[in-house]
Amino acid sequence: MRIAILGSNGQLGRDLTLALADHQLLPLTRVAFDVTDHVRARTVLSELRPEVIVNTTAFHQVDDCERQPEPAYSVNALAVLNLVRVANDLNATLVHFSTDYVFDGKSQKPYVETSEPFPLSIYGNSKLAGEYLVRTAARKYFLIRSCGLYGRAGSRGRGGNFVQTMLKKAEEGESIRVVHDQVLTPTSTADLARQVAVILPTAHYGLYHVTNEGSCSWYEFAAAVFEIARVKADLFPTTLDLYKAPALRPPYSVLENARLKELGLNVMRHWRDALSEYLK
Ligand SMILES: NC(=O)c1ccc[n+]([C@@H]2O[C@H](COP(=O)([O-])OP(=O)(O)OC[C@H]3O[C@@H](n4cnc5c(N)ncnc54)[C@H](OP(=O)(O)O)[C@@H]3O)[C@@H](O)[C@H]2O)c1
Numbered sequence: 001m002r003i004a005i006l007g008s009n010g011q012l013g014r015d016l017t018l019a020l021a022d023h024q025l026l027p028l029t030r031v032a033f034d035v036t037d038h039v040r041a042r043t044v045l046s047e048l049r050p051e052v053i054v055n056t057t058a059f060h061q062v063d064d065c066e067r068q069p070e071p072a073y074s075v076n077a078l079a080v081l082n083l084v085r086v087a088n089d090l091n092a093t094l095v096h097f098s099t100d101y102v103f104d105g106k107s108q109k110p111y112v113e114t115s116e117p118f119p120l121s122i123y124g125n126s127k128l129a130g131e132y133l134v135r136t137a138a139r140k141y142f143l144i145r146s147c148g149l150y151g152r153a154g155s156r157g158r159g160g161n162f163v164q165t166m167l168k169k170a171e172e173g174e175s176i177r178v179v180h181d182q183v184l185t186p187t188s189t190a191d192l193a194r195q196v197a198v199i200l201p202t203a204h205y206g207l208y209h210v211t212n213e214g215s216c217s218w219y220e221f222a223a224a225v226f227e228i229a230r231v232k233a234d235l236f237p238t239t240l241d242l243y244k245a246p247a248l249r250p251p252y253s254v255l256e257n258a259r260l261k262e263l264g265l266n267v268m269r270h271w272r273d274a275l276s277e278y279l280k
Contacts, residue, residue: 001200004028004048006035006083007056011151011161012097012189016054019193020200026050030057035079036071045086052200053087054095055080058127061158062101065123066246072122077129084138093140093205095196100147100184100211102128105250110215112258113145113207120248131207140205144196147211147255148221150278151189162186162218163278166225170233180219180237183252185211188274195260195267204263209255212271224272229279 001023007013008027017027026048033040035057045053058076059065065072080096087094101124102117119125134143150161160168169176187210195210216224219237226233240249260266 001052002026002048002050003052003054004045004050005054005056007058009153010056011153011155012149012192013056014153015151015189015193016056016196019190019197035083036074038079038082041079041082042086045090049090050092052093052095053083053090054196055083056097058097060099060123062121062123062249063246065126066121069122069126072126073129076123076126077133080130081133081137084133084141087141088137088139091139093142093200094134094138095142095144095200096130096134098131098143098145099124099127100145100253100255101250102131102145103250103253105182105252107252110254110256111209112256113209120250123247124250135207142196142199142205143207144192144210145208145255146187146192147253148184148186149189149192150186152278153189162221163225163275166222166233167229167231170226170231173234175234175236176222177236177238178219178222179240179243180217181239181251182249183215183217183254184221185213185215185254186221186271186275187211187268188271188278190278191268191274198265198267199260202263202265204265206259208259209257210260210268211255211257212268212274213257214270214272215254216271221271224275225279228272228276
């Protein structure tokens with residue numbers, strides 16, 4: 001398949017480039033086009049004529065989105081509508097990524113694809129708007145919600161990933177406080193990309209939850225990083241209240257890969273196993 005990967009230098013984009021290496025790849029970065037430039041995006045994609053458009057781009061600095069809703073909606077929703085239209089015109093499949101932040105985190109059990117979203121932040125709302133545009137307007141799509149991503153390239157938008165940040169702080173001898181009342185599933189972008197490679201050749205279009213298995217708090221995630229990497233760290237638990245970030249975060253945003261399991265396609269392993277491989 002001819003596959004355009006938008007945001008190919010991001011942490012997920014890099015791992016998708018590896019996982020989909022058997023295909024004819026068209027990696028695209030912001031230099032080739034900014035997704036908010038709708039005319040240029042259409043021109044570039046129309047010339048390349050991909051059969052699949054994989055959109056990893058996002059404005060996902062969660063606190064910045066609260067202060068700058070316009071660019072958040074511009075990248076996470078309006079640009080997505082343009083990509084939907086281009087994909088439809090080219091008869092291409094659109095692969096688009098969304099987030100656990102579409103949920104309010106009041107659940108006591110993992111969210112499935114049919115759970116009702118209720119975002120608490122501008123980021124979550126803008127991503128949910130993008131989801132609705134994909135679900136209502138795209139003819140062939142895979143819409144993939146994931147959670148707590150980390151990958152070798154490090155998040156471009158967030159200046160590195162959580163694991164790298166923790167190890168750096170420990171190396172610098174900092175006292176590290178991490179929230180213990182926000183529960184998630186840390187997810188390796190290498191694993192997520194391999195799962196995308198499994199579902200892409202199928203015609204099982206639609207919405208998917210794709211995360212590693214199991215769950216933990218961010219504090220437990222940090223503790224696991226230090227334990228597995230055998231690094232001594234001055235780590236303490238804190239709470240979302242004390243952290244006082246501009247954007248509200250869901251206190252519990254564990255996603256169940258329910259659809260993948262129904263289809264017998266789930267290849268996601270436990271988050272600790274994925275983390276161990278990453279830290280090797
Ligand atoms: N990170 C997480 O924890 C997490 C959790 C759940 C879901 N997600 C979703 O997963 C996807 C991938 O995230 P990631 O962690 O791989 O992010 P990332 O490393 O920040 O990569 C995002 C990519 O998008 C590009 N990009 C941003 N704005 C663009 C624009 N206007 N035009 C063209 N390219 C643009 C960035 O390029 P430049 O850096 O060159 O601008 C970068 O290559 C996103 O949809 C995100 O919402 C992420």
